[in-house]
Amino acid sequence: MASSAWMLAVCVAALTVTVVGAAANKQAERNCSLTPPYLPSTAVNTSLQLQQLRVQMQSSNISAYIIPGTDAHMSEYIALRDARLAFMTGFTGSAGTAVVTQSKAVLWTDSRYWVQAERQMDCNWELEKDASISSVADWLMSELPLGSSVSFDPFLFSLETFQNYASDLESSGLRLNPITTNLVDTVWKDRPPLSAESLIRLPDRVINRSWQMKVQEIRNLMMENLNSPTALLLSALDETAWLFNLRGNDIPYNPFFYSYTLLTQNEIWLFVHTERVTKDLEEYLEAHCSDPLCVQLKPYDSVLQELSKYVLQPDIRVWIGTEYTNYALFQLIPQAKLITSTYSPVLTSKAVKDETEEQVLRDAHVRDAVAVIQLLMWLENVVPQGNETELSAAEYVNKCRSKQKDNRGPSFETISASGPNAALAHYSASVETNRRLTVDEMYLVDSGGQYLDGTTDITRTVHWGTPTQMQKEAFTRVLMGNIEISRTVFPSGTRGVNLEMLGRRALWEVGLNYGHGTGHGVGNYFGVHEWPVGFQTNNIPFRAGMFTSIGEPGYYKENDFGIRIEDIAVTVPAQTKYGNNYLTFDTVSLVPYDRKLIDISLLSTEQRKWLNKYYETIRRLVGPELDKQGLHEENNWMLKNTEAFPELGSSASICSSSLTLIALAATLLHSVS
């Protein structure tokens, strides 16, 4: 799944946009300038919650209340019970900020969501189209009298969000006033409850390091830190899940559970909804002792109080990763007792997979390839009959995945997009937008699975009829970008952002480009976008053993078609003639590209070699798995689609032209003689 900042949240949007579904009428957007205003059936009446919130604000003397769209862990995906922005505004897009005053209610969101917002909001709400914090701050300054109190839930602000508001409002005479009781929650009567399901531990076969080993590893990193932290506070949900080899199901598509961890050299405090920890897990966690390798379970909601107590002690220093720590916890820690890094040592450790993690993640991709090959073969067979749609294709691939060993559902909502729909980078099929699949349109499918041993994410673009020359050229150049990143050799420690242009270069050459990022980390049964690995400015340098989606180069022609190719790859040591400590990528997604869309004449010698070698790997790894699963027809389809392409300058091609000449020469000789 594509991963630029503006696309990170694609899936949540996709998840919720289906709410709009049924309302396929012509005037789907509100018109508040009419009398009475026109409201589409998809608009949500927000009068009651607004009125109740305003009462709350008045009693606390709050002039404006800011409602962000995230959760207390700065999660990319959020649980329904954290969808406060949607509850208050009606708007279910993944990016937005709302502000409520006694007289006004305003939503800020970016261009992806303007139409959706106009369909979902009633006329209580204004829409502002510059979604930056400074735009919100400017509005606050223009609306509120000096001395007004601007309030927010500090659990929902990252440190950076807070600092941006603080600096923008610095000279405004407004007061930024964090209150830890969330005002939206106080008026949200039917707020979805917390999942009651117990946490699960990963089976031993998919892990190498026990949680005790990981704890020791992180404690060692704490000791190596020259600033001498006495404690490490973990806030991102995958940090705690990784540390204890545990998973949950609190957030759609993400096997996370609400948690924080405070780790010292002598104690481990796990903040969690303790009622969801079974007796077995208590035993597993050594939850009834207080030795350095016993996990002390503390109620999730006690984190503020416990951290406050901890930081009162003399001679302590708390290490946090600023990217995922919320402002409520951050501001508890006095400056002199604070040690910061962008990412916690857990996130940077997790980024490098150990041998087992690497192997099982590779294994998961073999099974995942089976599901995607099943889909592609099936579509090739059934699309010409004219009965399949974007939604039925998405259903099919989900079903195929669900039959694979250890599958735990999709890793995000499948993006199944035909023709012009694929040109919308954040598209996901809904009843309203669902297109029939035909041999006349290109089709893009971006999907992934959660498996106990790994998370997958793969995109293929196909055409079942006759693609245009432009479609072939654009597809081939997208593929060239993918191959160029995949095959490049680079010193260990190189940043993805410095390699990223290789994904775009073949497109740039003919004046094409794409408006999103070029890759993101993935993990072992974790979020489909696992930070901090990838090709963006704030990603960490590559070391051996990191998994990233490679090259999600793409090309989108508005109202026509969309192309994206995405594979997961792992950084592996590269043998070079003269140097040491060089890396390259090994692609672990194992599904052939649509041959019909490849203009082989554009590929260089090296690109053809890479492609043929990749196809050999697919045959070697996926072939036996298809056979094992009795999928012989699929195996044949795979073999047909992984036939070697002619390599440039190979004897074959030279011979063929030479043989023509020889034949000609022979004819001439013959006629002469």
Added chain:
Amino acid sequence: MASSAWMLAVCVAALTVTVVGAAANKQAERNCSLTPPYLPSTAVNTSLQLQQLRVQMQSSNISAYIIPGTDAHMSEYIALRDARLAFMTGFTGSAGTAVVTQSKAVLWTDSRYWVQAERQMDCNWELEKDASISSVADWLMSELPLGSSVSFDPFLFSLETFQNYASDLESSGLRLNPITTNLVDTVWKDRPPLSAESLIRLPDRVINRSWQMKVQEIRNLMMENLNSPTALLLSALDETAWLFNLRGNDIPYNPFFYSYTLLTQNEIWLFVHTERVTKDLEEYLEAHCSDPLCVQLKPYDSVLQELSKYVLQPDIRVWIGTEYTNYALFQLIPQAKLITSTYSPVLTSKAVKDETEEQVLRDAHVRDAVAVIQLLMWLENVVPQGNETELSAAEYVNKCRSKQKDNRGPSFETISASGPNAALAHYSASVETNRRLTVDEMYLVDSGGQYLDGTTDITRTVHWGTPTQMQKEAFTRVLMGNIEISRTVFPSGTRGVNLEMLGRRALWEVGLNYGHGTGHGVGNYFGVHEWPVGFQTNNIPFRAGMFTSIGEPGYYKENDFGIRIEDIAVTVPAQTKYGNNYLTFDTVSLVPYDRKLIDISLLSTEQRKWLNKYYETIRRLVGPELDKQGLHEENNWMLKNTEAFPELGSSASICSSSLTLIALAATLLHSVS
């Protein structure tokens, strides 16, 4: 000339290291642990200046005095009168910081300069090898009692330098105490005087925009700035020189003059040594009126006082570029009256050359190519005779350049390096290190000229005998890096740092790399490293009309040889099949590469095409100039060295192999018949 942070100052180092020259004895480094200490003849006795400085410090109650190596304009090259660090320490390297207390004197410098420092300093000085500000700060904290005053000249601190010291010393109990009277100057009796030479104005034929037009342009940018600056303060020496189309000679190799400018919508204040402004220039500058387009000349030394007065006014806001403004001026401006950007609008405007600037800079490169071709041909002829050295080669190319129209001397000290000397990236020949040139060693020459119409900078590496296979491979891969950057097509607005890996990729492929940057801007008769254009993180995005050195890819084999290829190129619009607003590079340095060192089999089709097209351009542009100058032998040499390389997959090569086959077939047929 190569341009990584650690190489930016190569030339100043080169300039001064010749001081060491004569002392070619075996024990050239001091040994302070002997009794009496051993001091080489190159060591400078610093007892007197230290004693006098300490008296000054004592009378001002200063515990430690910091002496940086820069000037008040954060210049890369400094005038001899600004070489305070060298005067105090004896050490003449371009990078370093000294601290003096009543009992100790310490120099911090980086690994390039450790040997040089041990040769130039006497035993009054300690050498510290971690040259970071935090290392200096740590030392200060360990040496000084609480409450001590740490002093420095705020004209010699950038804003960033000050902030780093301030943050490192924050909790130390030490006081950072700027004093604008430089204490070193008070004890420097024979400090070199200011140049008495008058400033000059550029001839009309090399400029398009009069200074009045430039002033208007910058005033417009000030009006477009949403923070509404009322004044712009220019501190970098090339900012004022550019604005008024003036040049000076205050700094070796750099046609700059000491100056500041304060520009408002109604006034222009030029701070300059007014005695160096001739009557003619006064007229040119409209120096005797006070209209918005009259330049009010103010004494250079009055800038502090005048700025103080200006900022006292209500409703003013001063815009500064933080990169080049010194702390003395910065701290005068109250926060509420300050507007900052990394670079001033003059620097970002200057980065894009206008039509005339582009044309004359191209022209200068044609004449410059003549000089370099003269050098290369001459060396090819004379080196086998065994009488030439690095120094004589450097002299020769300087002489060749001096004969070209509008030449104003070299743009930096020529790096003329044979064999292992070329592996020292900051090498410049001295009497001590001078190597005889032979057919057995590779030779690298990195040189440039100042011309009234432009600044040049070009590096070529050659071999007059038989290079090893490894040398050929390394050279070819360096060249491939140069070509790959040069020929790439990219969207306007792409940052150099995102293209930079193309310069390294062919080297990475076989495990080779280089430890410096990949290019820097150049200007029209300006510094040879013209910021903020280039391939580093802090360079600005490329737009059409920017000149940069491309690809200074290189490879350095310690104690053996060094390879670097450097050309200047200009960003030009690229015609693409589908898109608009794409750029590519057009190389304006016009000297062929050593054919002997090119392993043509490594070059791709596109690389060969690029190279052949480049060689055609050299023939087309430099051929007529050589002829015009009567340099017919050089013209022949150039023609011989720019012959086309065979292109891959061309009919020629296919035919040749086919013809062999045809001949074979004919023979067979014959024998059959």
